[in-house]
Amino acid sequence: MKNGLDHNGNYSLGNFLFDQYFPETQATYALKVWMDGDRLFRAEMIPIQLLDYRPVPAVAGMRQAVLRRIIDLSAERGTRIGIIGGHGVIQPSADMPAPKFCAAMIEEGLRAFAYDLQRPATRCESGAPAARDLLMRGDFEAARSGEARDRSWGIEGGMIEFVSDAHRGSGAMAVAATGDTPLTIAPKTFFRPVAERRLSFGGWIRVEGPATLQLLLQEQPKGMGRMRALESAPVTSVGTQQISSQGWHYIHFDIDRGLDAAVLPLRPLLRIGKARRAILDDLLFLAWDGDAPGRAYDASIR
Known part of the structure; x- marks a missing residue:
């Protein structure tokens, strides 16, 4: 199960656990970190899913699930995760806007929260009730x-x-x-x-x-x-x-x-x-x- 990330400028740490009986744990990520000496320059979370016990790229709904979890849990630790190219990003040197988790029409009568991967910081337009998939x-x-x-x-x-x-x-x-x-x-x-x-x-x-x-x-x-x-x-x-x-x-x-x-x-x-x-x-x-x-x-x- 993926956890939020915390950093103090020197390191990043993530825990990765998997349980076949909990589908929520099958949406996870690979973590790539760039360091400038002992200083964190950038960390990137690449959404993956555990499919048939194998790590493969997460797309569509699975990508949304990964991003939602990592962004929410990291926020609880005071760490802002941005979205660039469908990946989660920490870059302490950049003023990265917080992504908006907005209600979007999925089907007739069904609205679910999702990130706009092309314009993640765009303000939400709708105040209608929505759900999580x-x-x-x-x-x-x-x-x-x-x-x-x-x-x-x-x-x-x-x-x-x-x-x-x-x-x-x-x-x-x-x-x-x-x-x-x-x-x-x-x-x-x-x-x-x-x-x-x-x-x-x-x-x-x-x-x-x-x-x-x-x-x-x-x-x-x-x-x-x-x-x-x-x-x-x-x-x-x-x-x-x-x-x-x-x-x-x-x-x-x-x-x-x-x-x-x-x-x-x-x-x-x-x-x-x-x-x-x-x-x-x-x-x-x-x-x-x-x-x-x-x-x-x-x-x-x-």
């Missing part, structure tokens, strides 16, 4: 790199293949049934405890004919181990959506966990009925901020 890899742009494949998705009743026939970009996930039962796809493990009451699941699906989609939510109860919970913890039906024709279709489910929702690890499950094959792309699993307007990261660090 828990999936990180749902755009599937980072699902393949050389021989490495994303192993974070599981399936019941079928097989998974990553393809280039995407709704947007160059990567998508294809699922095909191997029997007569509906397909069910889900992250293989739970996301870390989620405190937000409101969640949303959305994205795009392409089918060859009519299909019935059902979104389920599974939480890991307190006192139950992870593996046992994945196998036997109850699932709650969020809702269904009918698709009547072939082609690409936008899907969107909203989840309200209630005012007294416990802070628990959880994961979404998408069940696909009737269709023998489907392609999914640009999936989002969003945890919404409260009802207050969206925020912007603009820490005043001296």
Whole structure:
């Protein structure tokens, strides 16, 4: 798991740990440091992801996840991280503006916080509520790199293949049934405890004919181990959506966990009925901020 960076003008230090059961730890970085004698001249954080246990470049949603984590944690230590060329940068000799973490429209009705990698210091324009994306890899742009494949998705009743026939970009996930039962796809493990009451699941699906989609939510109860919970913890039906024709279709489910929702690890499950094959792309699993307007990261660090 990546940590924030701290420097006192003489050194920089980062800790890099990885746990296959926590997808949040798979977004990390390589650290490159330039020294002028014993003085730090520049440090650059190159976003990488651990894909199939191998370090590969982080792109799209994974790059955003890396930058968000390192910038926020470093700010807590009084260290400002700038963004140049999609990399995080510390340069004590330069007055580097703080990047803005702004609400951006991702899909219809779905807004998520993101950095503008081309203009990272541009002031946020929108004050609308927004969310953080828990999936990180749902755009599937980072699902393949050389021989490495994303192993974070599981399936019941079928097989998974990553393809280039995407709704947007160059990567998508294809699922095909191997029997007569509906397909069910889900992250293989739970996301870390989620405190937000409101969640949303959305994205795009392409089918060859009519299909019935059902979104389920599974939480890991307190006192139950992870593996046992994945196998036997109850699932709650969020809702269904009918698709009547072939082609690409936008899907969107909203989840309200209630005012007294416990802070628990959880994961979404998408069940696909009737269709023998489907392609999914640009999936989002969003945890919404409260009802207050969206925020912007603009820490005043001296």
